[in-house]
Amino acid sequence: MARMAKNEIPFDEEGVEKCQCPKCPVQTSSACAKDWIIKMEKSGDIEQTPGLYCSTGQSDCPDLDLKQMCICGNCPIWHQYKLMNKDPKNYYCQGGEAKDEPGAMTERRKHIGDDIGLEDLK
Numbered sequence: 001m002a003r004m005a006k007n008e009i010p011f012d013e014e015g016v017e018k019c020q021c022p023k024c025p026v027q028t029s030s031a032c033a034k035d036w037i038i039k040m041e042k043s044g045d046i047e048q049t050p051g052l053y054c055s056t057g058q059s060d061c062p063d064l065d066l067k068q069m070c071i072c073g074n075c076p077i078w079h080q081y082k083l084m085n086k087d088p089k090n091y092y093c094q095g096g097e098a099k100d101e102p103g104a105m106t107e108r109r110k111h112i113g114d115d116i117g118l119e120d121l122k
């Protein structure tokens with residue numbers, strides 16, 4: 001199924017270029033994410049990017065290392081769309097796309113916050 005934006009953040013080439021996810025420590029040891037990068041490089045198809053999760057929702061990769069620090073705060077998209085004011089604020093690869101409404105965070109996301117010990121995810 002085609003990847004689509006679930007909010008106002010466009011899923012497009014410009015966003016893929018700006019997204020920091022492919023070099024994020026949460027994904028660097030993931031064989032699954034590496035596979036996506038290789039597929040994108042070979043095909044040129046941005047739908048294969050292991051990123052822009054703030055727009056399209058969580059990753060399908062089961063081997064992300066959530067003990068590592070999310071680097072969304074270094075991303076121009078994060079600043080442009082003021083994602084510090086959204087829910088969740090980071091770790092979109094696990095928590096899903098950025099949503100406007102406060103308290104949109106599911107129980108599952110709270111567990112992710114517990115797992116990685118980050119209070120601001122709760």
Ligand code: SF4
Nearest residue numbers: 021024070071092093
């Ligand atoms: S959403 Fe954050 S934690 Fe997940 S891959 Fe992107 S930068 Fe890393």
Ligand code: SF4
Nearest residue numbers: 019020053054072075
């Ligand atoms: S805010 Fe995070 S998930 Fe969104 S484009 Fe930037 S690095 Fe990728």
